[in-house]
Amino acid sequence: MSQKDTLGQELSRRGISRRALLKFAAAAATSLALPPSFAPAIAEELSKARRQSLIWLSFQDCTGCLEALTRSEAPGIERLIFDFVSLDYQETLMAAAGTAAEDVLKAVAQENRGNYLLAVDGSVPVADNGVYSMIGGRSPMAILSELAEGAAAVLAIGTCAAYGGIPKAAPNPTGAAGIGALVGGKPVVNIPGCPPIPEVLTGVLVNFLTFGKLPDLDAQGRPLAYFGTTIHDQCYRRPYYDQGKFAKSFDDAGARQGWCLFELGCKGPTTHNACASLKWNGGTSFPIQSGHGCLGCSEPDFWDKGSFYTSLSGGEGPPWGAVAGAAAGGVAIGGAAAFAARRARASVERQLAQEWKAQEDEA
Amino acid sequence: MQSDDPFLQALLAELRMLLAQLLESGESGQIDLLRLPMAPAQTEALRALLGQGEIVITLEAEGPSRIEETRLSGVWWVEHHDRAGHLVARLLEVAAVPEIVPAAAPDIGASLGVLSGEDAGKAET
Amino acid sequence: MTLLDFARGPALYAATLIMVCGLVWRLTGVALLPFRRDLAASGPNAKGRVSGALWQVVSRSFPRRSFLGRTMVTVTIGYAMHIGLAVILLGGAPHILLVTQATGLDWPALPKGIVAIASGVTLVSLLLVILRRLTHPVLRLLSNVDDYLSILLTLIPVLTGILLAEETLLPYETLLTWHILSVEALMIWLPFGKLAHVVFVFAGRAALGARQARKGALQ
Structure with missing residues (x-):
């Protein structure tokens, strides 16, 4: 499809009806927690939008995020979003490999410079110059900073990309970090979850295509529409x-x-x-x-954050040996204080006895 | 129409408000049932409470949709499914006819083009 | 490590150790103090030391009728606050859960509504206590930093606990963090200020009761 055509033209050419688009918009409004009355406006804006270029990088990930986002028994209505975006680079899904793939990436990044969305799943290892996850002889950090620079925005997909996730779990041997901590100067949307909910990615893309901007975010960089409540x-x-x-x-x-x-x-x-x-x-x-x-x-x-099976109000319980130690320490301090008090009193009594004796002697 | 469930009572109150608004200003309204924290049993209870009206519309667009009039005229139970049969939207729509049903002007224009022997794509642009 | 993790982990650990060490220290210190031997002969109405001690522990819990006019307010507020606190601590489901997970002991919780009422009563009582201390001419002169700090450190956990249970004003996580931290502040201060009465009140009454019983001064 030509990048100049609007999505409306493209969809009608493919026989996707206005009602199908309205249905999709209704589903998107539901998912974005927008009032359902927004659906016609979303459909309208989407049909006017141009196709969006998307580059997808995978670093220290288990591919579970991609599985969750792409696996479904039959193409569902939310898959329409893949007609709205042009997934130009995704190592797991693309047919090209080796230098051919690298060439595609270069060409796409060049052509859509400043306009493409950069999606990342997996955390970035920064320890030891990133040797733990080299791609084509380059470190993840080098690839990320180069592509983030030309992106309109960065989507950190999954908890690993958003916050470091499981690779970052103690003792974090690879020095794994989330995208937000490494990319500066670009808007970053975190879509965490292990895996993230597919509809959230769809919603963020719809939001970007219809309103031309990223959704409002919470303090952790997550779209409020999905992460606003517990x-x-x-x-x-x-x-x-x-x-x-x-x-x-x-x-x-x-x-x-x-x-x-x-x-x-x-x-x-x-x-x-x-x-x-x-x-x-x-x-x-x-x-x-x-x-x-x-x-x-x-x-x-x-x-x-501790056991998955320990309630939020409870802890693991104090180490009883340490508590006993603290009690013994208390006995020692208290005993010492009492001993000091006894000695002080004894010395006072000795002095009093001497004074009385002196008085008696005088008398 | 009464319910013991305070959650459903609140929903019915909102429906009453939307119906009054439809009657007064002609403005339609929707309630998004998927985004409400409802237990499956509550959804069933609401469906049973609203009952079945005279009209059932099925829509085939990238998957089946079912649009049912409830016992309350002007209140429609709308369910959209995707091609895999998964539910993607469940709405209560308060309108004379749900918005998605009537044919839209560009589509009617395209039909006219077809009958006039023109290319359908031209009529649309 | 988030502040919540800190509050639930190292801070709770440290506060527990400080509280236990402090309380044992204070109790041992007082128990081992030199007592002057009671050389006097026992009085005509002398009673047993043990029964005297027990009697004093119980009887001092009731206000004297002759002073009732003056002490009524203090007694009422004091009881309301202490009973409220006991209901919250022993009846609140999250508190029981904490004890259960630490020790294995378990008992049934009170309904949330009852705990909420008790919390409200406790909070209001504590506010009245501060107000009375600030306005009563004699109490005001008698009060020092210890008094106000002790009341405040009791009040803050109650306040954050109410907000937490009702889940209003601030996010649950924030409230949980500050509730736990405020309890830990209370635990750390407990052995060293007037809050140490949690262990001294009955010990003191018993010691006094035993002595008075021997002297025959107990009625």
Whole structure:
């Protein structure tokens, strides 16, 4: 397709109807948490938009993000977004390899300089000059800074790209870091999650194509429309939390009745994501609905925040040996203080006795 | 129409407001049911509460959609699915006819072009 | 490490150790102080030391009728606050959970609504306590930094706890962080100021009761 055609022209040429676009816009409005009345305007703007070039880089990742974003049994309506963007470079999906692939990347970056979107999944190893994830003999950091410079904006897809994720988990041997910490001077949108919700990427792209800008972000660089509320606030099990009805184990009566999983370590109250409302696999379910607490995968350093099965209000408990030690220390200090007090009193009494004796002697 | 569930009560109140607005100003309104924190049972309860009206429209555009009139005239239950059959939008639309249903002027123009023996693409541009 | 991780990890650890060490230190220090031997013969109404100690622990918990007019306010506010705190600490589900995960002990929680009412009563009582201390002519002269600090350090966890339970004003994470940190501040101060009465109040009454019983001064 020519980059000059509008998407509306391209879609009608392919026999995709106005109603199909309206449907997509309705789904996008739902996903962007916009009022449904915005759908016609979104459809209108999308049909006027030009095709958007997208370059996708993969660094220290498990490809789970890409799996989540591309796997679906049949092309769904959200896949329309792939008609709106031109995925110009993606190592896993593209047919080209080796120098041919590098040439494509160079050409695309040159041609769309200043206009392309740069998507990244996986964290960047910065320790030891990035030797842990070299591509074509170049370090991830070198590739990232070169391509970020010519990008309109950078999308950090998945928790690893956003915050370093699992590669950054202690002791972080590769010095892994998130994109936001490494790229300066460019707008970066974090779409964290392990994996991220496909509809969020779609929504961010729709937002960019219709409004010509990136969505509003929260303090962690995530789109507010999806990460503005906690899982806890949207959770359908929330009424049980308010009533104090908690499952105590994964197979007790409470768990079978769908009670709140807070005591089993659910991180819903401190996790911002849209799982509870958008859900997964076309609205089928999400972790809490399937009976497991939230792991908090869309938050920075979720891997290093203690056990997934320790509740937020509880800790691991103090080390009892240290507590006993502290008590022994208390006895020692208290004993010493009392001993000092006794000695002070004894010396006073000795002095008094001497004075009395002296008085008696005088008398 | 009554419900014991305070959540559904609030939804019904919003529907009442949207219907009054439709009657007064002709302005249609929508409620996005997918973005509301509803348990599956609540959605079913709401569907049962609103009941079935006289009209059912099916739409085939990049996957099936079903647009059903409820027992309340002017309130439509709209569900869009993608080609894989996944639900992508569930709306309550308050309108005389849901927005997606009527033919739009450019499409009608294209039809005219077809019948006049012209190229459909030209009529659109 | 986020502030929440710090609050739940090293800070909680340190605060627990300081509190335990401090309380044991204070108790041992007082217990081992030199007592002057009671050389007097026991009085005509002398009672047993143990029963005297127990009697004093209980009887001092009730206000004297003759002073009731003057002490009514203090007694009422004091009881409201202490009972409220006990309900929050022993009845609040998250608090029980904390103890359960640390020690394995478990008991049923009170409904959230009851704990919320108790929290409200406690907060209002603490505010009244400060107000009374600031306005009462005698109390004001008797009060020092220790008094105000001790009340304030009790009040802040209650306030952050209420906001946390209701999940208003600030994000849950922020409130949880400040609730835990404020409790830790309380734990650290507890052994060293007037809050040490949590262990001294009954020990002091018992010691006094035992002595008075021997002298026959106990009615």
